[in-house]
Amino acid sequence: xxxxxxxxxxxxxxxxxxxxxxxxxxxxxxxxxxxxxxxxxxxxxxxxxxxxxxxxxxxxxxxxxxxxxxxxxxxxxxxxxxxxxxxxxxxxxxxxxxxxxxxxxxxxxxxxxxxxxxxxxxxxxxxxxxxxxxxxxxxxxxxxxxxxxxxxxxxxxxxxxxxxxxxxxxxxxxxxxxxxxxxxxxxxxxxxxxxxxxxxxxxxxxxxxxxxxxxxxxxxxxxxxxxxxxxxxxxxxxxxxxxxxxxxxxxxxxxxxxxxxxxxxxxxxxxxx
Numbered sequence: 001x002x003x004x005x006x007x008x009x010x011x012x013x014x015x016x017x018x019x020x021x022x023x024x025x026x027x028x029x030x031x032x033x034x035x036x037x038x039x040x041x042x043x044x045x046x047x048x049x050x051x052x053x054x055x056x057x058x059x060x061x062x063x064x065x066x067x068x069x070x071x072x073x074x075x076x077x078x079x080x081x082x083x084x085x086x087x088x089x090x091x092x093x094x095x096x097x098x099x100x101x102x103x104x105x106x107x108x109x110x111x112x113x114x115x116x117x118x119x120x121x122x123x124x125x126x127x128x129x130x131x132x133x134x135x136x137x138x139x140x141x142x143x144x145x146x147x148x149x150x151x152x153x154x155x156x157x158x159x160x161x162x163x164x165x166x167x168x169x170x171x172x173x174x175x176x177x178x179x180x181x182x183x184x185x186x187x188x189x190x191x192x193x194x195x196x197x198x199x200x201x202x203x204x205x206x207x208x209x210x211x212x213x214x215x216x217x218x219x220x221x222x223x224x225x226x227x228x229x230x231x232x233x234x235x236x237x238x239x240x241x242x243x244x245x246x247x248x249x250x251x252x253x254x255x256x257x258x259x260x261x262x263x264x265x266x267x268x269x270x271x272x273x
Contacts, residue, residue: 032244036063042112042265044063068185073087083245087231107249124154146167148218
């Protein structure tokens with residue numbers, strides 16, 4: 001079901017570049033500059049590790065951090081940036097369909113398990129009638145959150161809704177749990193006000209949560225979700241085979257970056273091969 005994307009907080013933070021920078025990761029044997037819009041954690045952190053490797057190949061990597069899920073796609077569509085790194089394929093496809101953009105996947109880099117994290121309660125068996133669970137409100141991530149809640153016996157969804165599930169597709173909710181829908185960046189901010197929060201991997205890490213240590217339930221790394229929700233380098237259609245983008249993707253999929261991911265994120269980020 002179509003839903004409007006919520007822009008949320010549109011302030012770019014920790015910017016290493018500027019919004020007026022023009023994308024220029026074209027075809028050049030001599031390298032050049034690659035501009036990437038990214039979420040702070042883990043995307044921008046991973047990109048920072050790629051900088052010196054790319055520099056050895058003649059490429060300057062310029063990263064700008066955004067704290068919403070709308071602007072990074074808009075600035076790539078406009079040509080102000082060469083690429084972005086913050087989203088999975090279902091979100092990319094949904095954004096294109098709803099916003100009329102022309103963005104494509106240039107390479108899958110990592111997977112972030114979706115998790116249920118403690119709020120005022122720390123055990124799902126302690127849920128009581130009328131308790132509140134906060135979930136992201138964008139189309140694909142809300143469905144993913146609801147599917148995880150279903151997998152853990154909290155509610156039941158209409159058969160076959162899959163990645164289009166919304167709260168209107170809940171057919172059984174024995175404890176009458178209230179599902180609070182919020183822009184993804186806002187979900188961790190209400191953890192002290194609700195029983196549980198269901199979080200995207202990057203927002204969980206920004207909130208100080210560890211998937212392996214803090215979540216009460218999470219998607220397993222060997223599940224189909226690993227393929228469905230791989231986080232990708234997205235570019236405007238036609239730019240996916242440019243020298244700069246191919247160099248960026250190759251470095252991000254290298255053994256060096258995979259080792260950094262495995263050593264740094266305690267299972268919250270998994271390299272996608």
